[in-house]
Each structure stands twice: as C-alpha cells, then as structure tokens.
Amino acid sequence: MAPVFVVQQHDATTRHFDLRLEVDGVLRSWAVPKGLSSDPAERRLALEVEDHMRGWGDFEGRISSGYGKGRVIVWDRGTYVNATTGDDDAPVDIAGALDAGHAVVELHGEKLRGAWVLRRWKDGPKPKWLVFKRRDEHAERDRDLVAELPRSVVSGRTIDEL
Ligand code: MN
Numbered sequence: 001m002a003p004v005f006v007v008q009q010h011d012a013t014t015r016h017f018d019l020r021l022e023v024d025g026v027l028r029s030w031a032v033p034k035g036l037s038s039d040p041a042e043r044r045l046a047l048e049v050e051d052h053m054r055g056w057g058d059f060e061g062r063i064s065s066g067y068g069k070g071r072v073i074v075w076d077r078g079t080y081v082n083a084t085t086g087d088d089d090a091p092v093d094i095a096g097a098l099d100a101g102h103a104v105v106e107l108h109g110e111k112l113r114g115a116w117v118l119r120r121w122k123d124g125p126k127p128k129w130l131v132f133k134r135r136d137e138h139a140e141r142d143r144d145l146v147a148e149l150p151r152s153v154v155s156g157r158t159i160d161e162l
Helices: 054-058 094-100
Strands: 004-011 015-023 026-032 044-053 061-063 070-082 102-109 113-122 128-133
Touching: 004 026, 004 054, 004 102, 015 044, 015 054, 015 094, 026 054, 026 128, 044 054, 054 070, 094 102
Parallel strands: none
Antiparallel strands: 004 015, 004 070, 015 026, 026 044, 044 128, 061 070, 070 102, 102 113, 113 128
16 A cells, blocks of 8 residues: 655644655654745755654644644645655665655645655754655646645645634
8 A cells, every 4th residue: 555645734833734754654744834835946944853643644623732732634645655766766765765864755645746855954853854846747836835725635624714
C-alpha cells in the first residue's frame, strides 16, 4: 500500500499547516507556516516537529487543551511516492533521504499534485527545512492554493467554520 501524506491546517497559537508523511508506520511532521505552494520559486519554511501516530492524520476538530490547543482541519490528503535519487541517480529510501536532509516526494492529493522537494536548511534541536515545488507539469506560478482552496477535504468546512 502506498504511504499516505496529509496536510492539516492548525489554528493554535499561530495559524499554520502541518505536513505529514507516513514513514515506517509513523507520520514524520513539519509545521509549515504558510503552507505549500505550487510555484517552484516559493520556498516555504518548514519546521521539523515530532513524529505523530499514523491515526492522527485523520483528525479534524478541536484540541481542547494542552499542546496544540486549537482547531484542526484536514486541508489535503492522499498518497505519496518517494522520488528521491542519489548522486548516482539510484533511488534513496525515504527514511534515508530524510536523514540525509533531502527528499523528493510526489504527492497524489486532492489539491497537491506533483513533486515537492524537502531540504534541510538548518540543523539543530529544531531543524528548519525548506519545502518547494519541483518544476514539473503540475507546477503553477500564478496560483495560491492556500487562498483558493481553504476548505477541508473531509468536511468541506474552512477552519473558521469548524
Ligand atoms: Mn501544528
């Protein structure tokens, strides 16, 4: 079965998106303040956060207290294909790619389609990454997916309507 990805919009202390990729049974996760862009020139900051349990990707609703308190919608979801290759063009498994700080994932979501690059930019206890669209037939310069398609793919609601 293909591994899943999910992008949840999360209205916590600050509103952001959480990109999650299923890797070895958990969801590797990044908080992406501005969300993903279909424009290859738009490099979006992605802050690595702790892994989440596989089932968390289905969550939509309110977190009533504690860490992450606030509202969550499933902004997009689907499956992904690891398209990472090494210097010799040989495939690199996704866990190894993320360890090395460079991964290419082809997303098959309802909103997000095509390949995105995840590149670790600053190491440290809370690594910072950049995520950006790879130039392919799904790249689009003149669209803002976050603004155009704000609704949950599960409930059809916006985060403000939740
Ligand atoms: Mn979050």
